[in-house]
Each structure stands twice: as C-alpha cells, then as structure tokens.
Amino acid sequence: MHHNSPLNPQCPIGRSLERVGEWWTIHILREAFLGATRFDQFQKNLGIAPNMLTRRLNALVADGLLEKRPYSTRPLRHEYVLTAAGLDFRPVLWTIMAWGNKHFSPEGLAIQLVDSATGTPAEPQLIDRHSGRPLTWPAFRTVAGPAADARTKSRYPVWPATTPQPTSPTAGSADAADAA
Amino acid sequence: MHHNSPLNPQCPIGRSLERVGEWWTIHILREAFLGATRFDQFQKNLGIAPNMLTRRLNALVADGLLEKRPYSTRPLRHEYVLTAAGLDFRPVLWTIMAWGNKHFSPEGLAIQLVDSATGTPAEPQLIDRHSGRPLTWPAFRTVAGPAADARTKSRYPVWPATTPQPTSPTAGSADAADAA
DNA sequence: CAGTATCCTGTCCGATACTG
DNA sequence: CAGTATCGGACAGGATACTG
Numbered sequence: 001m002h003h004n005s006p007l008n009p010q011c012p013i014g015r016s017l018e019r020v021g022e023w024w025t026i027h028i029l030r031e032a033f034l035g036a037t038r039f040d041q042f043q044k045n046l047g048i049a050p051n052m053l054t055r056r057l058n059a060l061v062a063d064g065l066l067e068k069r070p071y072s073t074r075p076l077r078h079e080y081v082l083t084a085a086g087l088d089f090r091p092v093l094w095t096i097m098a099w100g101n102k103h104f105s106p107e108g109l110a111i112q113l114v115d116s117a118t119g120t121p122a123e124p125q126l127i128d129r130h131s132g133r134p135l136t137w138p139a140f141r142t143v144a145g146p147a148a149d150a151r152t153k154s155r156y157p158v159w160p161a162t163t164p165q166p167t168s169p170t171a172g173s174a175d176a177a178d179a180a
Numbered sequence: 181m182h183h184n185s186p187l188n189p190q191c192p193i194g195r196s197l198e199r200v201g202e203w204w205t206i207h208i209l210r211e212a213f214l215g216a217t218r219f220d221q222f223q224k225n226l227g228i229a230p231n232m233l234t235r236r237l238n239a240l241v242a243d244g245l246l247e248k249r250p251y252s253t254r255p256l257r258h259e260y261v262l263t264a265a266g267l268d269f270r271p272v273l274w275t276i277m278a279w280g281n282k283h284f285s286p287e288g289l290a291i292q293l294v295d296s297a298t299g300t301p302a303e304p305q306l307i308d309r310h311s312g313r314p315l316t317w318p319a320f321r322t323v324a325g326p327a328a329d330a331r332t333k334s335r336y337p338v339w340p341a342t343t344p345q346p347t348s349p350t351a352g353s354a355d356a357a358d359a360a
Numbered sequence: 361c362a363g364t365a366t367c368c369t370g371t372c373c374g375a376t377a378c379t380g
Numbered sequence: 381c382a383g384t385a386t387c388g389g390a391c392a393g394g395a396t397a398c399t400g
Contacts, residue, residue: 007227010290012280013210013273019284021203023392030193034335039362045335047187049394050363064283075400077362085283090317091306093193095275097322100192103244103265104199108327110190111336115311116321119339122308124315126271129305131295137270141296142277147288155214155225156291159299203372219382229374230383255380257382 010152019063020089024048024056026096029082029089032066037079065089098124190332199243200269204228204236206276209262209269212246217259245269278304 007014020026027046036042043053057080060066065086071079082089094113101109113122126135133139144156187194200206207226216222223233237260240246245266251259262269274293281289293302306315313319324336 007207011210012277012285012289012291013206014280015284016276016280017203017206021206023197023201026193026197026201027187030191043362049396051365051395052393054363055392075362088279088282091304091315092272092275092279094306094315094322095272096196097192099268099272100194100196102268104195105192105327109192109325110328110332111192111322112325113308113315113320114323114339115308116318119323120310122315122320123310124271124306125309126274126304127307128293128295128302130300130303135271135274135293135302135304138296140293140302142274142291143294143299145289145292147285148290152290159294223382229376231375231385232373234383235372255382 008152008155010147010149019060019065022056022059024052025060026093028053028056028060029065029086030093032080032082032086033090033093037081039078039080042080060086094124095126188332188335190327190329199240199245202236202239204232205240206273208233208236208240209245209266210273212260212262212266213270213273217261219258219260222260240266274304275306 009015020029024046027048028042031042031045034045036045039050039053039057042048042057043050046053048056057066057068061068061080064083066080067083068078068080071077097111097113101112113124114120115122127133128135128140142156143159144153148156148158189195200209204226207228208222211222211225214225216225219230219233219237222228222237223230226233228236237246237248241248241260244263246260247263248258248260251257277291277293281292293304294300295302307313308315308320322336323339324333328336328338
C-alpha cells in the first residue's frame with residue numbers, strides 16, 4: 001500500500017494493517033498457522049492465483065512475518081515458516097475468530113478453540129497482564145504514549161485526561177478522542 | 181468481495197474478513213471507536229475519498245457493524261454509531277494494536293493502552309475465560325466444532341485428535357492441520 | 361513441484377465537481 | 381455539512397501457459 005494520506009503514521013493499528021491489511025494476507029497467515037509451509041499447500045487450500053500468492057508471500061517475507069528458507073537445493077526449493085513476529089500474530093487471529101464465531105455463525109460453531117488436553121471449549125478473553133483485570137472500555141483506554149508526536153497527541157488524550165470521567169458508550173460526543 | 185474460491189465458507193476468520201477485510205474498513209472502525217460519528221469526521225481524520233467513504237460506511241451498516249441513524253431532519257442528516265457487534269470488535273483492535281506496538285514501533289510507543297483511573301500502562305493478554313489460563317498454543321488449539329461440515333472436518337482436527345501429543349512449534353510437519 | 365511470465369478484467373480508490 | 385455523480389488510473393486478482 002502507498003497511502004500518503006492523513007493516516008496517522010504512528011498508529012500501531014495502521015502499521016499492522018500495512019503488513020496484513022491486504023485481502024489475502026490474513027488468510028495466508030491462517031494457513032501458515034494451520035501448518036502450511038509450501039507454495040503448493042497455500043495455493044490449494046486458498047484457491048489463490050499463483051502470481052498473487054508469490055506477491056503476498058514475498059511481501060510477508062519482506063515484512064518479517066514469514067521466513068523463506070531452502071529445504072532443498074537442486075532444484076532450489078523454499079518453504080515459508082512463521083517468524084517470531086509472525087507467530088505473535090496468533091492472538092490476533094484467535095480474537096478475530098472469536099468475534100466471527102460470536103456474530104457471524106448463526107448455525108453454530110464450525111471451528112472453535114479447545115483445551116488441547118481435555119477438549120473443553122475455550123472462550124478468549126482479553127485481560128491486562130499486570131493487573132489481571134478484564135481489558136474493557138472504559139476501564140481501560142488508549143492514550144498518547146511516550147513516543148507520541150504532536151499530531152498523535154492532538155488526536156489521543158494524554159493521561160491524565162482533561163475530562164476524567166469517561167462518557168457513556170452510547171453518548172455520541174461530537175468531538176472525537178474520548179471514546180477509545 | 182466475491183470469492184467463489186475454495187476458501188472455507190465456514191471459517192469464522194473468513195467470515196470476519198468478509199466484513200472488515202477491505203483496506204479502509206478497520207481504519208473506519210478505529211475512528212468510530214475514537215469517537216467519530218459523522219461523515220465529515222471520518223473523512224477528515226482518514227483522508228479518504230468521499231465516494232469510498234460512502235461505500236465503506238454503507239457496507240458496514242449493511243453488515244450490522246454500524247447503525248445509521250438520523251440526528252436531524254430537514255435537512256436529513258445521519259450519524260454512524262457502532263452497534264453491539266461493532267463494539268465487540270474492540271478486542272480485535274486492541275490485539276492488533278498490541279501486536280503493532282510490539283513489533284513495529286522501534287522508536288517507542290506512540291499510542292498505548294492504560295488504566296483509565298491510574299494511567300498505568302496495560303498489556304493485553306489473551307486468556308481462556310473459563311479456566312483463566314493464558315490462551316497459548318499448543319495448550320489450546322482450533323478444532324472442528326459441532327456445526328462443522330465435511331470439508332471443515334477434513335481440514336481441522338476433530339477432538340480428540342488422532343495424534344494426541346502436539347508437535348513442537350518449530351517442527352514443520354509437511355501435512356497441515358496440526359499446528360493451529 | 362515450485363514457481364515465473366503474460367494477458368486481461370474488475371474494482372478499489374483518488375480527484376473533482378456538484379447539490380440541498 | 382453530508383453526501384452523490386462522474387471520470388480515470390493503478391493494481392489487485394484470476395486464468396493460463398510455460399519452465400527446470
């Protein structure tokens with residue numbers, strides 16, 4: 001992608017989407033987590049055109065989410081394996097999955113998370129690692145961090161917030177930056 | 181999107197991406213969480229072309245993630261507010277943010293999650309709501325659920341897995357479906 | 361099997377102009 | 381202010397053929 005636009009270049013969501021925002025990318029990562037490593041496996045499982053697969057695979061390698069390494073010389077063949085950064089994407093995938101299961105699976109769950117040992121269904125929940133509390137809004141919110149530039153600071157509240165008490169979730173305040 | 185392809189139609193990740201997979205969509209949702217409700221706010225904050233914004237907004241409304249409701253008649257004006265399904269997307273956004281912060285913010289954090297009351301930085305972690313255990317692989321895995329069709333069952337293990345002990349994370353087994 | 365090369369179509373998207 | 385209408389370009393993406 002090549003957006004010169006007003007999009008905040010510091011936004012970590014924006015930076016993530018630059019890597020995985022393309023249509024096929026997350027599907028490819030999902031296949032990688034499912035065990036696919038070879039060109040042919042990705043292609044068959046996704047039904048993606050080979051030129052597209054090449055493009056996306058190379059982009060993922062360039063972005064450091066996949067590592068391309070030879071598993072055979074003569075002829076030279078590569079496999080694509082998740083890097084540490086790529087493996088760290090798993091929680092994102094699982095959170096998306098939970099969201100889809102909750103809202104877009106009216107006929108029941110086709111795919112679900114379970115405890116590998118017991119088979120007990122698991123239900124993903126986000127917590128704060130330090131306090132152990134559920135990571136919910138408005139108990140937690142996004143604010144400008146230490147590396148924020150002027151533009152970011154103008155769009156995100158700097159803690160402590162000037163308006164301490166969070167507004168109600170449904171109260172649509174016209175000015176932004178107080179609801180996240 | 182209109183992919184007739186082999187993509188598993190039951191996959192909850194696929195179903196989610198059908199709703200939020202387009203380039204602008206997640207950016208728009210982020211702005212909505214930041215407090216934007218009006219056409220003009222989205223446009224200014226994102227630098228998106230108006231026709232595109234209209235398209236994406238309508239798609240989000242059609243998919244039930246935003247609700248379009250009049251805030252003025254004469255002239256008729258609408259605001260776009262997150263529905264329950266839309267609000268449930270917040271954990272996804274925060275998980276993506278955490279991933280971006282960890283891997284793509286070498287200069288330090290520009291935007292971060294904090295405790296609204298104390299300002300203490302929060303660190304998102306995924307756990308299983310029922311057991312309270314960290315939701316990590318291979319302790320947890322994705323398997324075919326009760327509503328899985330034949331195709332899904334063939335691609336995802338049905339618990340209990342035929343190969344009970346999970347393979348090591350780095351051991352790239354050629355056949356898929358045992359690593360997620 | 362693991363891609364590369366070509367060609368083609370659709371549409372995403374931006375720019376601009378226009379309207380109540 | 382909140383969009384709609386139209387135009388054009390870039391490119392994502394599919395289909396196919398080809399290669400070691």
